[in-house]
Amino acid sequence: MLSIRNLWASVNDSDILKGLSLEVGVGEVHAVMGPNGSGKSTLARVLAGREEYTVRADTLTYCGHDLLSMSPEERAREGIFMAFQYPVEIPGVSNIQLLKTAYNSLRKHRHEPTLDAVDFLAMVKACLKQVGMEAGFLQRAVNADFSGGEKKRNEILQMLVLEPRLAILDETDSGLDIDALRIVAEGINSLRSPERAIVLVTHYQRLLNYVVPDCVHILAEGRIRRSGGPELACLLEEKGYGWIAAEDDSTVGGTA
Amino acid sequence: MKRGENTFSLRDIATGFGCCQQHLSGAKLDWLQNYREAALAQLRQEGLPWRKTEDWKYTSVRALMTREFALALTPIAVRPERMPTLPDVEHRAVMINGCFSYSLSQLKTLPPGLSVSSLAAALVSHPQVLQDRVGATAVLERHPFAALNSAFFHDGLVIEVASGVRVTEPLFILGWSGGVPCRLTQPRLLIDLGKGAELTLMEHYAGDGVGHFNNQLAEISLGENAQLTHVTLHQAAGDHLIHGTHVRCGRGSRYRAWNIDLDGVLLRNDLAVRLAERGAECSLDGLFLVGESRHVDNHIRIDHQAIACRSRVFYKGLLGKGGRGVFNGKVIVHPEGQQTDARQVNCNLLLARDVEIDSKPELEIYADDVKCSHGSTAGELDNDSLFYLRSRGISLPRARTLLAEAFAREIIDRMKVSIEDGKMLCHWVTAKLTPQLHQLANREVTL
Numbered sequence: 001m002l003s004i005r006n007l008w009a010s011v012n013d014s015d016i017l018k019g020l021s022l023e024v025g026v027g028e029v030h031a032v033m034g035p036n037g038s039g040k041s042t043l044a045r046v047l048a049g050r051e052e053y054t055v056r057a058d059t060l061t062y063c064g065h066d067l068l069s070m071s072p073e074e075r076a077r078e079g080i081f082m083a084f085q086y087p088v089e090i091p092g093v094s095n096i097q098l099l100k101t102a103y104n105s106l107r108k109h110r111h112e113p114t115l116d117a118v119d120f121l122a123m124v125k126a127c128l129k130q131v132g133m134e135a136g137f138l139q140r141a142v143n144a145d146f147s148g149g150e151k152k153r154n155e156i157l158q159m160l161v162l163e164p165r166l167a168i169l170d171e172t173d174s175g176l177d178i179d180a181l182r183i184v185a186e187g188i189n190s191l192r193s194p195e196r197a198i199v200l201v202t203h204y205q206r207l208l209n210y211v212v213p214d215c216v217h218i219l220a221e222g223r224i225r226r227s228g229g230p231e232l233a234c235l236l237e238e239k240g241y242g243w244i245a246a247e248d249d250s251t252v253g254g255t256a
Numbered sequence: 257m258k259r260g261e262n263t264f265s266l267r268d269i270a271t272g273f274g275c276c277q278q279h280l281s282g283a284k285l286d287w288l289q290n291y292r293e294a295a296l297a298q299l300r301q302e303g304l305p306w307r308k309t310e311d312w313k314y315t316s317v318r319a320l321m322t323r324e325f326a327l328a329l330t331p332i333a334v335r336p337e338r339m340p341t342l343p344d345v346e347h348r349a350v351m352i353n354g355c356f357s358y359s360l361s362q363l364k365t366l367p368p369g370l371s372v373s374s375l376a377a378a379l380v381s382h383p384q385v386l387q388d389r390v391g392a393t394a395v396l397e398r399h400p401f402a403a404l405n406s407a408f409f410h411d412g413l414v415i416e417v418a419s420g421v422r423v424t425e426p427l428f429i430l431g432w433s434g435g436v437p438c439r440l441t442q443p444r445l446l447i448d449l450g451k452g453a454e455l456t457l458m459e460h461y462a463g464d465g466v467g468h469f470n471n472q473l474a475e476i477s478l479g480e481n482a483q484l485t486h487v488t489l490h491q492a493a494g495d496h497l498i499h500g501t502h503v504r505c506g507r508g509s510r511y512r513a514w515n516i517d518l519d520g521v522l523l524r525n526d527l528a529v530r531l532a533e534r535g536a537e538c539s540l541d542g543l544f545l546v547g548e549s550r551h552v553d554n555h556i557r558i559d560h561q562a563i564a565c566r567s568r569v570f571y572k573g574l575l576g577k578g579g580r581g582v583f584n585g586k587v588i589v590h591p592e593g594q595q596t597d598a599r600q601v602n603c604n605l606l607l608a609r610d611v612e613i614d615s616k617p618e619l620e621i622y623a624d625d626v627k628c629s630h631g632s633t634a635g636e637l638d639n640d641s642l643f644y645l646r647s648r649g650i651s652l653p654r655a656r657t658l659l660a661e662a663f664a665r666e667i668i669d670r671m672k673v674s675i676e677d678g679k680m681l682c683h684w685v686t687a688k689l690t691p692q693l694h695q696l697a698n699r700e701v702t703l
Contacts (some may be wrong), residue, residue, distance in 0.1 A: 050643060071652070073647075073649050076649035081647075082647055088641050088643075088644040090644065090659070090662060092662025093645075093658055093659070093661075098648065098658075101650050105648075105649040158648060
């Protein structure tokens with residue numbers, strides 16, 4: 001579904017991703033872990049289409065589409081969703097307005113009839129319940145004066161409403177208390193299906209206790225350094241990130 | 257030229273006055289003739305504004321000087337389908353080319369205590385009452401166009417709410433300019449609210465957009481504890497509008513205005529409020545949209561002349577490609593204005609690179625126990641917000657419109673919560689605002 005080969009991304013002439021490669025198959029859940037500054041969020045933003053990065057790659061395709069030629073909204077309409085690490089506050093635009101406009105843009109793109117207000121509201125209310133939010137929340141301005149946990153749950157709500165084919169969650173677990181983490185995890189799990197893929201960008205193994213990934217990747221210095229199963233995350237939790245660098249150094253030393 | 261119409265040029269006002277003097281309403285009333293001549297003398301002494309006139313520094317009226325207008329002294333027949341859609345209100349007064357239209361107005365079922373009539377008719381039926389009204393709150397010094405209106409007004413409206421009467425239904429005023437050649441219309445509005453009276457006014461200005469010049473002056477007087485809510489919507493594409501609103505607020509009275517400027521080649525609002533007696537209050541909100549070859553100038557002056565008065569000014573501007581806007585808010589606290597509480601804010605959203613906003617909040621304070629603040633901002637659409645919306649599948653133009661709307665909405669929302677029946681008003685304003693916003697927000701973006 002997502003195929004990345006030799007991806008380079010830089011901002012202000014400084015390289016952040018340096019030849020990253022990653023394959024995500026349909027129906028799979030991948031976790032991308034790594035220390036601060038390793039390029040995890042850059043990867044998520046580049047996939048969503050953030051424009052301030054200079055990006056080049058041998059291959060960067062999603063369901064056969066060349067991502068680099070697509071605008072952020074085209075990517076979203078083709079089914080890519082990024083949950084933001086820091087969801088943006090938009091005073092003056094209500095949640096329901098955002099959800100409805102976004103949802104109908106997607107339906108229009110798929111040549112499906114747009115939903116009327118009543119049907120849409122019924123659908124959204126079901127999703128609201130899933131993330132444990134009150135209906136009054138819909139009239140509030142997008143993320144404005146939301147707590148950290150509410151903002152993250154709001155991202156999950158949008159994801160549930162928009163039903164993406166590829167969901168990229170950028171540190172959605174950071175800053176959540178245990179109950180909120182469980183709600184967020186349940187939201188992600190409910191979306192898990194053979195037609196979808198999920199990429200979890202995270203610092204901690206904690207989320208992976210709830211959402212068990214098929215693959216875990218360790219990103220450091222702009223490249224995937226290790227890939228493995230869920231056990232890799234446990235190893236990280238135990239030993240930290242230092243050992244990878246040390247091991248890599250010794251490998252480099254050995255071949256020199 | 258039709259009968260009753262004279263050509264008029266701002267370059268030769270005296271000749272214009274000589275030609276039409278005897279056709280103007282109240283030509284036989286001495287007091288009115290004296291008033292007109294005094295206004296003309298005032299105008300002659302000060303002259304029309306040019307670029308060295310401080311209050312007109314950023315707004316040029318040269319385009320008006322080089323044209324000839326027909327002085328409109330009679331209404332023209334207008335087919336209803338040419339008129340803008342009117343909101344669903346029971347009472348309305350319509351002025352076509354500045355002249356009261358009996359056929360289009362709907363004033364038969366006015367509630368007791370509210371009276372609305374044509375100024376020209378009132379000058380015939382009870383001129384002595386008007387003698388105290390005309391010029392009662394208007395300030396002509398340094399208001400050249402108010403002086404011009406005073407010399408030339410022919411018709412307009414006289415609106416009165418008797419003491420103690422709370423009018424619940426809004427009164428709608430439509431001013432419409434149309435026909436060929438371009439008209440100069442100079443309606444005069446006299447609005448008086450007695451002690452404890454309340455009224456909501458909705459004013460709408462539009463036209464067929466061929467380049468008319470509407471120079472209106474409204475004189476508003478609020479008695480003790482009276483309350484006037486005054487919503488004005490300017491949407492006169494192609495036309496020039498210079499509107500003066502001179503208000504005097506009596507003890508404990510409250511003037512609340514929402515000024516929505518959507519379109520007009522040149523739009524100048526001179527809003528002058530005198531908080532003349534203890535505890536008077538005004539709150540002035542504004543929203544202006546300025547696009548290509550458009551110029552909007554909002555000039556506000558608030559005089560705190562008495563103790564414990566309060567004023568609030570909150571104006572927001574949206575400037576699209578080629579737009580030019582001016583905001584000038586002056587608050588003067590006179591020595592008598594102790595315990596003044598004055599605040600003014602002007603925020604501007606710049607939607608293209610080549611726009612200009614000249615924002616100038618001013619404070620002059622001659623009292624020592626006051627609370628005054630002012631602020632002004634100018635900024636662009638937030639890139640993070642745009643990306644957030646686009647990442648949800650919303651197109652760039654739609655995202656820009658949503659954010660521009662969000663910026664504007666604050667003003668509309670304040671209207672919704674502050675005005676009884678505000679929902680209908682907001683709906684009406686929003687319907688006019690949204691298409692204009694979309695266009696303005698996306699002039700530079702490939703659609």
